[in-house]
Amino acid sequence: MNNFHYRIPTEIYFGKNQIENLKNITAFGKTVLLVYGGQSIKKMGLYNKVKSILEDCRMNVFELGGVEPNPKIESVRKGVDICKKEKVDVVLPVGGGSVLDCAKVIAAGAKYDGDPWDLVLDGSKIAGALPVVTVLTLSATGSEMDEFAVISDMDKNEKWGTGSEYIKPAFSILDPTYTFSVSKKQTAAGTADIMSHIFENYFTNAEGAFVQARFCESLLKTCIKYGPVALNEPDNYEARANLMWTSSLAINGLLSLGAEVTWCVHPMEHELSAFYDITHGEGLAILTPVWMEYVLSDKTAEKFAQYGENVFDLPKGKNPMETAKEAISKTREFFAVMGLPATLGQLGIDETHFDKMAEKAADGLETAFVPLTKDDVKQIFKNAL
Amino acid sequence: MNNFHYRIPTEIYFGKNQIENLKNITAFGKTVLLVYGGQSIKKMGLYNKVKSILEDCRMNVFELGGVEPNPKIESVRKGVDICKKEKVDVVLPVGGGSVLDCAKVIAAGAKYDGDPWDLVLDGSKIAGALPVVTVLTLSATGSEMDEFAVISDMDKNEKWGTGSEYIKPAFSILDPTYTFSVSKKQTAAGTADIMSHIFENYFTNAEGAFVQARFCESLLKTCIKYGPVALNEPDNYEARANLMWTSSLAINGLLSLGAEVTWCVHPMEHELSAFYDITHGEGLAILTPVWMEYVLSDKTAEKFAQYGENVFDLPKGKNPMETAKEAISKTREFFAVMGLPATLGQLGIDETHFDKMAEKAADGLETAFVPLTKDDVKQIFKNAL
Structure with missing residues (x-):
């Protein structure tokens, strides 16, 4: 820690x-x-x-x-x-x-x-x-x-x-x-934003921040349980309350202190919003699983497997790479259940500005969970098309 | 919530x-x-x-x-x-x-x-x-x-x-x-105290406080993972750090706010300490599993089963009463691994003052997770002998 x-x-x-x-x-x-x-x-x-x-x-x-x-x-x-x-x-x-x-x-x-x-x-x-x-x-x-x-x-x-x-x-x-009157679209995008804040903190190389990692998983489970409830029953108090308190806890320092890491999906999404004025949470929902797949390797598989086991209750002790892949699939499925877009194409975004966007987004990402260059970011954008 | x-x-x-x-x-x-x-x-x-x-x-x-x-x-x-x-x-x-x-x-x-x-x-x-x-x-x-x-x-x-x-x-x-120089006895007792603070918040009748419950489980898992490490490797920084931060988070309001409940094991232990000047955490370690067994019923089995599943990774979906009982056994086993006493007799406490102690401890426990009378408390003391 x-x-x-x-x-x-x-x-x-x-x-x-x-x-x-x-x-x-x-x-x-x-x-x-x-x-x-x-x-x-x-x-x-x-x-x-x-x-x-x-x-x-x-x-x-x-x-x-x-x-x-x-x-x-x-x-x-x-x-x-x-x-x-x-x-x-x-x-x-x-x-x-x-x-x-x-x-x-x-x-x-x-x-x-x-x-x-x-x-x-x-x-x-x-x-x-x-x-x-x-x-x-x-x-x-x-x-x-x-x-x-x-x-x-x-x-x-x-x-x-x-x-x-x-x-x-x-x-x-x-x-x-x-928040009862928040639209389905904004409820889904808001949930994706909360989850992305948690992911940014969870995927860290800081060692020994066990409490923080378990708290991340707690808040992710909360989003996964109550996101769909809030979508389908907009005036479900329990769902809205748990999401609201989670939104604050995800980014107030509780998850990050002692486990600091450079955020990487947010900077990428900020480029999308800056060029296309799209809904932040939708951009995040598209980029997150693509980023996960891109940085998945033998080195990171264990962390993604842990995520799958502790958040999605995937069976423990299996091959980490398999569990990791399943965890990423589960993430994608969850965003689909929330009605969130899965590709940049759905938001009318094409390759036009990728070069410029990637250059700006990559600035500083050499200290991310998995360091990313301009070319990496550009490839992630492409994979998200 | x-x-x-x-x-x-x-x-x-x-x-x-x-x-x-x-x-x-x-x-x-x-x-x-x-x-x-x-x-x-x-x-x-x-x-x-x-x-x-x-x-x-x-x-x-x-x-x-x-x-x-x-x-x-x-x-x-x-x-x-x-x-x-x-x-x-x-x-x-x-x-x-x-x-x-x-x-x-x-x-x-x-x-x-x-x-x-x-x-x-x-x-x-x-x-x-x-x-x-x-x-x-x-x-x-x-x-x-x-x-x-x-x-x-x-x-x-x-x-x-x-x-x-x-x-x-x-x-x-x-x-x-x-905390590297803290003795085994005090390390164990401290861990039991932290866990008791978490239990006091976790076993609540407040509805819909999902975030708080998951946070409780996160901190309990931290104690269970790092308590024995700190005991066996007193200068293990990661273990000491996680326990230290957990001690603060367990009682600073994060777990209780939105899920308030009347504490019940602490008041009982305070009577032990008041009459016998024993180590607080040792008293808690003795009383906690006894209290759990005493309040276990068809009504509370599900909560104890949830505790077993989410903290001790017991298999999900089994008969709640069976899982609950196993969770309580696991709790007792954990305290034993920590070298904590299991009976009041081990601390030289007998029935002499039980009547007076129970009367004082029970004051206010009608609003506990499971309401307790003077007779209930006295019986818990007896079961702990």
Whole structure:
């Protein structure tokens, strides 16, 4: 197990009607920037509820609506401008990971003199941030409890993840009932995103991180059990609750600390989203089994076999390579059951930009679970067609 | 899954040489009360190391040594007196759970006008505490990351657990190498204590807390894998590291939040320790399988079978009662492998005080996984003879 520093300052109010605890936002000041996406929070009555609580608390409320999936740097800039002009004290995103990510970089940008894109390119430039309080409506990115944010500049076909201790939310409200209205497509994509976060941590070369590996398997089993339930019974509280809590635990540091590894499927997918603005989780579901097959070797077979045995209950003690292959098949089958696409072709993606995408994605992957070059990444993209 | 409020403010510096981060204690003030037990931290050089770091930081250091296992209220009172007289800013226990628990109640007592025993009897009376920074030398109680402390008054044969948000440590240093010198007996007892914390959370009637149950199984598997390794190879870093991190995760809220249940084996063991001053973990190892057998019924068989299947890899799909019984046997066998005692007789305990002990232990157990009366508890004690 590697040395680590565990620090998860975010508090979570989890469960039905926890929105009442939003009143605790007053600890951070009087002026709030409410950040949200489209109409869904209005349709479900959450927008009015939030506004009414803020009103009861006599907060001054400014708003930034219309934050898009794969949030754009332009939205961040708008939010930063409001924060600076109106002397905002606290940023309150209400929505899914895109809204939260946008708000987190707004919070950092409010304390930064230059263009916030600098902070996306280099998280170490974040030297402070307004406090962020989140209300989550989609189980996927884990942004409600972590230090990360992913922002795109579509003009440049760039999508980057940034991170800083300063943008960990102060507290987050996780009410699984808010996810009852999430569409089948987004439920499936969200589950694939959660699973990919777990995979990124699970397939590590760090030695002796036994606890972390077992926790990864626990969370993968949770996704596999409850993903299809949530798909078929959208208002199944137990399923939505387990997926929601799993989304936070998958990426808040619990799985990675002591077992650090360079993520590799996420950087590849970010290139897909940057060039084609597709749904992140769909891209991940396509790339994950292809990546698994590509890196499977005598050297990695044991780890993939362990995955199959401990997550899919495949029989123990068989030939590791056979079990590994079956585990990868099971992964592919699971994504199919979730109705997720299996090929890039299904999303209208062809080879056009593979060269450029592979070059960008491969930057840094020499320290991944299995090191990957530009040519490797390009081949993975091709295998995913 | 029940509603919950997740708040784990304690930071952890985990791994080799993390003691260097002790310098961060200066954030809490200039005057520190160093709390420790016997000679072991001096023998291993940790005492000198800590003193030298505090000196480098120009801290004023007061000391309270000689804190006993099953820490006594008299030690707490001594510490509180020093804190009040010397205007101590921060309390620094260096040792195992007993030292940490003692220090946590000292920290609370320093901010309380009456006798600190009041705070042991009623944690809600804790309305503030000095910051606590811990350096851990024994994997067992999880006190380094939780809100609990257990203090005894041997004159009254009383041993009670108290708890408060205020006594959660600010940060803790967990260096597994400090546990290399822990004796076989204490290694075994510590492992039994960790496992008991997990069992107390695992055997719950809360519905739908799937993530929490899988996490419990992950940590139990860790204890079962690494407990014997640590026993036979005391300086096996991987084993000590996994046990140490498991001790913290078992009781910091991760397993219990959303799946709350009344603990029942711990209260029973506290009566043993209060009357006989035995090693806590040994008492737990004796009572746990006896309790399991006592509460096993058609109603609970499925949960025990699940435990057997998921922790001991017993074959799935067999008759639940048979699997449950095998799981309990496996538990007993594991404790035997760890060299732990199996009967109260081995510890010199007879029926003398069972009546009084059962009466005190049963108070509140009507809400346990299987509700227990005074007569039930008495019978469990008898079955453990």
